[in-house]
Amino acid sequence: MKKKFDEFVQKLFLKALECNIQAIGITDYFVIDGYKRIKECYLECPAKMETLFPNEEIRKQVEKIYIFPNIEVRLNTFVGEKANAVNYHIIFSDSLSAQIIEENFLHRLTFQQDAGDDKPLTKYNIEEYGKSIRENNGNKGSDFLIGLxxxxxxxENILEILRSNAFGGKYFITVPVDEDLSAISWKGRDYSSRKNIYQQCHFYMTSNAGTASWALANVEKEERIREFGSIKPCIWGSDAHEYKRMFKPADNKYCWIKAEPTFDGLRQILYEPEARVCIQKEVPDSKKDYLVIDSVEIVHDDFFKQVIPLNSGLNTIIGGRSSGKSILLGCIARLCGSEKMIKEQNQEYDSYIDDIVSKSALYWKDGLEPQKRKIDFFPQGYIIDFASKNKGENQRKELIEPLLREEQQYCDGLDVLQDFYSTHTGILHTQYSRFCVLRQECRELKEKLDGYGSKAGIESEIHKIENQIKALRETMTDKLDEAQEKLFEAQKLEIATLEYQIEKANEDIRRLQFPSVRDVFSDVALDIDGVSESVMVLVDDAFKAVVDTSSKEWILRLDGIIGELKDKVTVARNSINSIKSDSNFVKAERLFEKNKEYQDLSKSLSEEQGKMKLIIDTGQILTDKIIQTGQCLQELVDKHVEFYQKDKEFCDMVNMQHGDISITARLTFKSEIYQGLVESYFHGRAKNNYGIFDYHFTDLQTYKKHIKTVMNNLLCEKCQYTLKRSTTIDKVAEELITQNFFSIEYDIQYQGDNLNSMSEGKKSFVILRLLLDFSKNNYPILIDQPEDDLDNRAIYHELVQYLRDKKGVRQIILVTHNPNIVVGADAEEVIVANQNGIHNENPESKKFCYRTGALEESFNNEKQECILYQYGIREHVCEILEGGKDAFRIREQKYNLSE
Structure with a gap:
């Protein structure tokens, strides 16, 4: 029998190691023999352990497995449709010896044998009871088993004994629940009995998802607490009665408890029934190993050399003033590659951090390099700096736009805007240059037109000469008939027109042969931001090939146009020669050449007619140029307001929502920039400037009208405004038309309130949530004393709940001196920092030292020399953090728990 139990113990623990089991409940029926034997004859017997587990490493792992006694009894209460007896489990703390449990609990229980007196629950009495049943009913088996x-x-008997001082706070009651409590009727005849039993339980034993959800009472907590005394978590085990089922629960529904493998660790599921226990196949923590910092090793003369492990959930660093809390967080941030200042405006502090990390190391959970990876690090005061009232819209953009870029549609929208800004301003400058060229051409044409003389005067002179020629012809004996004379006049006009066309064509040919026209592609450059170098090489090659092809095509087509113009010149000259060789033209020329007066008058007439033609042609060209100039100015205004239109399109698109926080965009007129430009260039006291100084934006159409009016008044023949002496009209006009006076601003709302209307503390909390909630990254989060940026109400009611939610998806490491964050947010790991001093000694008297542990770790051992090891984590929290005891009390009473 002894050898068989040795085999059982050996298989039990080796299988536990194989399945990575950290805690085992040893269940005995009405006795504690199994637990007692394993504890006293094996785990507390080094020689026996060495025999069963000769491998020292395995033996040490076995000894770390937590075992606890679970005594199962059958109640004399029957519930359910089949009136089944209730199996009742009492889990005891391992701090109680088996002897105390046996003598002060089991032997004080009584059972009724037939209709006789109550008997103590001892092995002897159970055996006697079994013997009586066997003799009366003929049952087979040992008397003890029959009795059981x-x-x-x-x-009632159980509770009376357990509530004595000997067992206070050292037991849990649970019952197996084989039915779905969310689906049963609570109005049956056994309602009172069933309710009474479930009220007594600390937790239920079931893997039924419906029961687990019902027990947590997510939507009716207060009502459930009133009826059943508290919120009940659910636990589950393999309930193995044979080796093959050992540590293999049905349907692989493993019970995962997030706590130290101790009795107090198990107690945590009562305080955090939703967060600390989970029944499922896979490990509840779904974080990727490459996104979790596993540990940090600080190596420096000021520090006790140690590797500080980190939990994948919420890690809080606490300690007294100047105990090295922020130093540790800063070292972790710097080792991850953060370049942010650890302490604002304190270069000496940052240099100290750099000195520490030069020999220190950080390890990621995946065990791979590189050490430096992305994190979200918020140094002390970083968040309040964003929230402070003196921060402008640019800082708001720095906060919001990186978050928008994580959504593809907004990223594309911002890229389109950036490309538009960079190209559109250049387009406006080019367009304004074109306007200036057209305006200058208009001036030159007007000067040329003025140089030709008065149109009315030339018309009068032509009329006078024509009369003189007419009178002279009437006196001539040898003359042309009327038809020949008309033909000759038409021929002269045709020759004058053709000569004008030749002159114009030659001028066009000359201009088209300018290098600036022929080499137009030589200055074309390509500039693309954000494209990788290797891709840019390919893009450059492709672009050069297109430019080369286009340049050749351009020259070819340009030469074709020049060839066509030369052909027109040749045709025109041939036409002139043809006219001059015509018999009528030759006769008329010969006839009028003999008459000197006629020749002079005819020459004068031709000259004046030429001037008139120039006036008419130049006037038409001027009219066309004026129209082009006006159109160019209108295009400038139209293109200028495209700033508004493009920005408005983006604003209308932006609508990001995450829970109760939303981000929207709106377009605003940058009146301070507009007024700054006006005040820089325009005299403020001049009455003719009042209209531009008094402008206030209302809508796009009135703005467009205003800009056009200002540009017209600036650029008309005589400027309608009074400018400062150092200012030129072109400088003002170009800056005005190329400047974007509109700005995209972001509105942040939290629970219906606008960020601008919030207190600084609430702003900070909302900004923290923005930075984390709207980011798709799951990098570790490092925060230094967030409570410094927030008010107390925000800390407990909002930040705490937020941290509880966020730690499930991202590792969080934060420095804090607020117990509500440590305890209320149920930190998975607490790191206690200490600076060496009198009554606060560190190992080796090093300046800084750290110790880690779970919230539930509790002990007092003042024999230890080092302060960090004199107390458990709970005691350190209560000692270091003001209000620590209250925080634990609130946590432990929130579900109305009582022993």
């Missing part, structure tokens, strides 16, 4: 099958006890 028939013994029942009352829950």
């Amino acid at each position: 099958k028939h013994v029942t006890v009352s829950s």
